[in-house]
Amino acid sequence: MDLIMEESKRDTKLPAILRAALELFTEKGIYATTTKDIARRAGVSEGALYRHFQSKQELAEDLYLTHLSYFTAQLDRSVLVYDNLKERLEALIEGCFRFFDEDRTLFTYLILSEHNELGRTSRKVRHIRHLVRDILAEARERGQVREGDLELFGAMVIGIIIRVAIFRIYGLITGDLKTRAAEVSDSCYRFLAP
Amino acid sequence: MDLIMEESKRDTKLPAILRAALELFTEKGIYATTTKDIARRAGVSEGALYRHFQSKQELAEDLYLTHLSYFTAQLDRSVLVYDNLKERLEALIEGCFRFFDEDRTLFTYLILSEHNELGRTSRKVRHIRHLVRDILAEARERGQVREGDLELFGAMVIGIIIRVAIFRIYGLITGDLKTRAAEVSDSCYRFLAP
Amino acid sequence: MDLIMEESKRDTKLPAILRAALELFTEKGIYATTTKDIARRAGVSEGALYRHFQSKQELAEDLYLTHLSYFTAQLDRSVLVYDNLKERLEALIEGCFRFFDEDRTLFTYLILSEHNELGRTSRKVRHIRHLVRDILAEARERGQVREGDLELFGAMVIGIIIRVAIFRIYGLITGDLKTRAAEVSDSCYRFLAP
């Protein structure tokens, strides 16, 4: 009984606000999204936003930091199951694409958006960029990567993942990305392998 | 005499406006750039902008369409010199990277910015995306590309070019990109070749 | 038992609210003080304020009217003990300064603040202004005040009391004001005496 009351007290409009903000930030960018937009889509008043966040900016940053931490941690775990480059690339790319298929909006906000608007905040958190760098560094130690600048290779892997997702959004590619994971990771392996 | 002075005034201000706008749009985005910003950096009054453009939006679009057309046309010519995938990739990537080295701001505005802010306008013009698509389609006809979805391959090539440039901007890669062109086009060829 | 707890709860919160409000109104002014400020400093919820007062304005007015009535009545009594101007001035000024020393915040709220924010309300209650006027009128009848406009003299006496207190707050004067009472009332007497 008490529990229920507590529950219902907590029955806040926060989730609706978060979802509305995420969608709009992704669709139009943080700047172009107005607080009124968010409020309307969330079905609340504008003032309600400010019970949960001090500013629109803070809302955007919270959304970014919270979810990106979670996503990267998950991806880290998936990758660490394996110890060779080929399987790690597969795990990485499949993890990304599965996430894209499950919540395209969130993936777009976290990974595809360039986020000049978040400023330094976006550097505070582990990103797939760091994961890729780590994967390649370890692979190099084990002799699983051919000669060449690792940062350059990292840029290429990440560029591939991101642009494939963007093509999917624009409809230049169709269907679930998951079904493309093997082909993409195979391609990456082709240019990385010794 | 008056005429000449007026002429030269006009000659003198438009380029300043265009350059100022380009820089600011690239640095902060179109939305976040104010007309006052542009006027101040160009050394003209705010009102003066409206002698050349009907709106800030039009200025942004003009800038995009004009330069992108020109760049893509140049790149088209460079690529058409060759008739095989390997050399065409080299021409493409070297063209892009050389452009990046020569005018990073313009390259960023044309190719790296996602430009939600330009809306449909950004679809009106030939983009390197189309060039890559054409290169791959012809290569496929000539049996120079292995099996696999061409759109997917295209996404990957473009993703690589773009992300390498972005890494350069963030300082994760250093030096002129031109020096990386061979390594990058070689990598592309490795995963595209039959 | 429950009743007692509730009773004591009520007993406990109203004074906290009143004190918090008084302090904040004095520090920042009524306008600049938010209900959230008051609630936080009093350790209650914002909603709780509305159990005791219908509005922030009413709280401010209550605070003013209640305490000022009480203070002026006390001062009236102190002054009426005497029947000559000299001693009455001493009683008046010592009463004011002692009050200042004992509860500077309350004195400031009642006497030093100009209270545009209270509007007409602040005219509803007997103020030291009226007491001074009465003292001087009686003194005039008894030939204890020299020639001159009594209202002007009243303004001067009150101005002296108030400004000395303000100087104390700004630290331009130091120590308990009580120790200055004799010197100040003597000065007043000097310019009032025939």
Place this chain on the structure above:
Amino acid sequence: MDLIMEESKRDTKLPAILRAALELFTEKGIYATTTKDIARRAGVSEGALYRHFQSKQELAEDLYLTHLSYFTAQLDRSVLVYDNLKERLEALIEGCFRFFDEDRTLFTYLILSEHNELGRTSRKVRHIRHLVRDILAEARERGQVREGDLELFGAMVIGIIIRVAIFRIYGLITGDLKTRAAEVSDSCYRFLAP
């Protein structure tokens, strides 16, 4: 002709804005005055305020610093004509009261308002408080002031000037204050003289 054009260019709404702001700040306080109030009374749009000032606060501070500097400098000069306490007090008080009669609103804003809202800004400028302090210090050196704390005496003189003006505003005193100057400065002299 050119001159006229230049003049008319400068024919800005700034004076109207300054006057409207001054009046409203004096009537209702800075806080309680909205930018909309100011704009309406000045007959301009709200945005127009921001061409001349960065914020409402800056407008309030400018108004204060500019005019107070000017007023105090004038008063300084009037007082320095004399070299004895009696005449200096007369010059001081007559200067204040004449100013009050000429522009009551401005005098109120500069001298009568407590201006918690201006914060530290209000300490940046010479105030009649400093002038009075200087007058008394010199008089003490010349043996023209009786024993006693000079700061306390200063507080009393200023308190008298201010409160007389406030009584005039409330209508407790009537007529031009200038006509009261002699009586007031005489009273001050009575309690200051040895």
Place this chain on the structure above:
DNA sequence: TATGAATGAGGCTTCATTCAT
């Protein structure tokens, strides 16, 4: 023609007050 003051719409944020729990 060039300027920059002005406009007016709209953005972000605050806050007294209400109300469901």
Place this chain on the structure above:
DNA sequence: GATGAATGAAGCCTCATTCAT
């Protein structure tokens, strides 16, 4: 009765665009 999330009305400020000079 107490809580604090929510409301809705302002408040301050920004900015693309216009227009008198």
